Amino acid sequence: MPIRSLIVGLLLALIAPVAAHASGSVALKSAVFVERMATSPDGKLTVELRAAETVSPGDRLVFILTYRNDTDRPVPDVVITNPVPAPVLYEGAAAAAALVSVDGGRTWGPVADLRVADSDGQLRPARAFDVTHIRWVIAKPVPPRATGRLSFRGTVK
Amino acid sequence: MRFGFTWTVRGLRPGQVLPLIVASATIGFAVPAAAAGTAAGTTISNTATATYNDAGGNPRTVNSNPVDFRVDEILDVTVARADPGDVVATPGSTDQVLAFTVTNNGNGSEAFRLTPVSALGGDQFDPTTTSIVLDSNGDGVYTPGVDTVYVPGTNDPVLTPDAAIKVFVLSTIPAGAADGNRGFVDLTAAAVTGTGTPGTSFAGQGDGGVDAVVGTTGADSTDRGTYLVQDATVAFTKTAVVVDPFGGTKRVPGAIITYSLVANVTGTGTLSNLAIGDPAPANTTYQPGTITLQGTALTDGADADPGEFASNAVAVRLGNVAGGQTRTVTFQVRIN
Numbered sequence: 338m339p340i341r342s343l344i345v346g347l348l349l350a351l352i353a354p355v356a357a358h359a360s361g362s363v364a365l366k367s368a369v370f371v372e373r374m375a376t377s378p379d380g381k382l383t384v385e386l387r388a389a390e391t392v393s394p395g396d397r398l399v400f401i402l403t404y405r406n407d408t409d410r411p412v413p414d415v416v417i418t419n420p421v422p423a424p425v426l427y428e429g430a431a432a433a434a435a436l437v438s439v440d441g442g443r444t445w446g447p448v449a450d451l452r453v454a455d456s457d458g459q460l461r462p463a464r465a466f467d468v469t470h471i472r473w474v475i476a477k478p479v480p481p482r483a484t485g486r487l488s489f490r491g492t493v494k
Numbered sequence: 495m496r497f498g499f500t501w502t503v504r505g506l507r508p509g510q511v512l513p514l515i516v517a518s519a520t521i522g523f524a525v526p527a528a529a530a531g532t533a534a535g536t537t538i539s540n541t542a543t544a545t546y547n548d549a550g551g552n553p554r555t556v557n558s559n560p561v562d563f564r565v566d567e568i569l570d571v572t573v574a575r576a577d578p579g580d581v582v583a584t585p586g587s588t589d590q591v592l593a594f595t596v597t598n599n600g601n602g603s604e605a606f607r608l609t610p611v612s613a614l615g616g617d618q619f620d621p622t623t624t625s626i627v628l629d630s631n632g633d634g635v636y637t638p639g640v641d642t643v644y645v646p647g648t649n650d651p652v653l654t655p656d657a658a659i660k661v662f663v664l665s666t667i668p669a670g671a672a673d674g675n676r677g678f679v680d681l682t683a684a685a686v687t688g689t690g691t692p693g694t695s696f697a698g699q700g701d702g703g704v705d706a707v708v709g710t711t712g713a714d715s716t717d718r719g720t721y722l723v724q725d726a727t728v729a730f731t732k733t734a735v736v737v738d739p740f741g742g743t744k745r746v747p748g749a750i751i752t753y754s755l756v757a758n759v760t761g762t763g764t765l766s767n768l769a770i771g772d773p774a775p776a777n778t779t780y781q782p783g784t785i786t787l788q789g790t791a792l793t794d795g796a797d798a799d800p801g802e803f804a805s806n807a808v809a810v811r812l813g814n815v816a817g818g819q820t821r822t823v824t825f826q827v828r829i830n
Binding site: 362363364365366367368369371389390391392393394395400402404408410412413414415416417418419420422424425493494 | 530531532536538539540541542543544545546547548549554556557558559560561563564565566568601704705707
């Protein structure tokens with residue numbers, strides 16, 4: 338696929354209206370991009386994000402979630418949760434406020450506060466590769482018609 | 495490595511998505527994943543969920559669209575010599591075995607074509623490769639008649655991700671190869687799906703119909719095995735000391751002749767089952783019980799010790815004698 342159309346595809350993916358969900362007044366859209374090396378016209382190596390269609394082990398992924406308040410009033414208490422797909426190694430999130438879980442979504446916190454049992458049963462500090470879920474608690478009510486974007490990174494195991 | 499590159503994310507305002515905070519804590523910690531990575535053909539699916547309270551205060555849950563994408567098959571292979579060092583062989587010997595390990599470093603099942611090359615520079619002779627044998631019983635050693643002879647294109651070994659197989663290359667060593675000579679054989683394994691520069695893609699040819707993509711190894715790999723010729727040669731010398739009945743050294747009837755037979759083995763190899771035989775000369779009579787080996791007396795009978803006198807000849811079995819060693823046999827006759 339020509340790079341130009343990929344870029345257009347990326348553009349559309351990012352700006353396309355979030356499909357309104359029949360049951361609610363908040364819509365959520367998920368998009369996954371993969372980093373691809375490319376050589377720019379001036380010969381510099383660049384990294385481009387392209388929509389993930391096929392990937393390889395070791396590929397770096399960017400997950401982008403877009404939420405939108407489709408109502409005319411503020412919506413409070415919005416919490417967005419994304420289970421990290423099993424073949425993906427969590428690498429970090431854009432917002433420091435993101436919470437993670439290392440136990441399948443039972444407990445949450447910054448990764449530095451969490452513990453996991455090692456193979457010998459000893460608890461050790463959790464690492465990014467232990468993360469099973471990521472969660473954002475939107476602190477303020479989402480204003481009417483407002484859109485927000487969240488993102489995190491992963492690597493294909 | 496990311497830091498060495500320029501970001502290009504067209505269609506986004508700078509800072510809108512990037513930079514991301516990236517945890518560097520993974521570096522240096524073992525990640526529980528197979529070396530080959532996620533299996534080829536795996537579908538990765540991502541769905542997020544939002545919860546909130548609606549205008550009536552009722553909790554609501556909404557799922558995002560799922561995003562599905564598949565994992566390509568990476569073609570990677572490694573060939574490594576499995577012998578601890580040079581394989582020692584003698585000139586003219588056949589079925590001399592070089593062992594290699596072929597490992598599928600890719601993330602899909604892949605067949606590998608095996609090719610030996612022995613016409614190489616830097617060595618002193620070209621081994622003649624007579625067959626390649628697959629370690630089909632998996633015991634790691636060449637078992638004639640049990641392990642399967644490899645036929646290119648017919649039984650190219652198919653390896654699952656991270657799996658390995660031993661491969662044996664059997665060669666004949668030229669009769670003219672000299673002691674200390676080396677002969678190389680290079681074994682190459684190449685992914686049957688295809689090889690090329692890393693990143694080369696074979697559309698739809700991976701497991702489950704995904705693309706197959708050449709990995710960092712180029713989807714082929716070669717390693718070198720070496721035969722080292724160790725040969726030995728023996729030189730015999732025979733000397734005689736005469737003692738006549740009068741205390742002199744004249745060859746007269748009644749004089750005793752002590753023969754010394756010296757076998758001097760040279761070279762880096764070993765001579766197997768070396769033996770010395772010497773008939774008693776005409777007009778002499780062997781003196782019973784006079785055979786010695788390295789100064790130790792041997793009996794004349796055909797028994798456990800290595801010497802005997804039979805059919806009017808002395809015979810001593812020296813066994814295996816390595817290069818650099820000498821064996822000395824003596825016996826006595828009397829002049830008739």
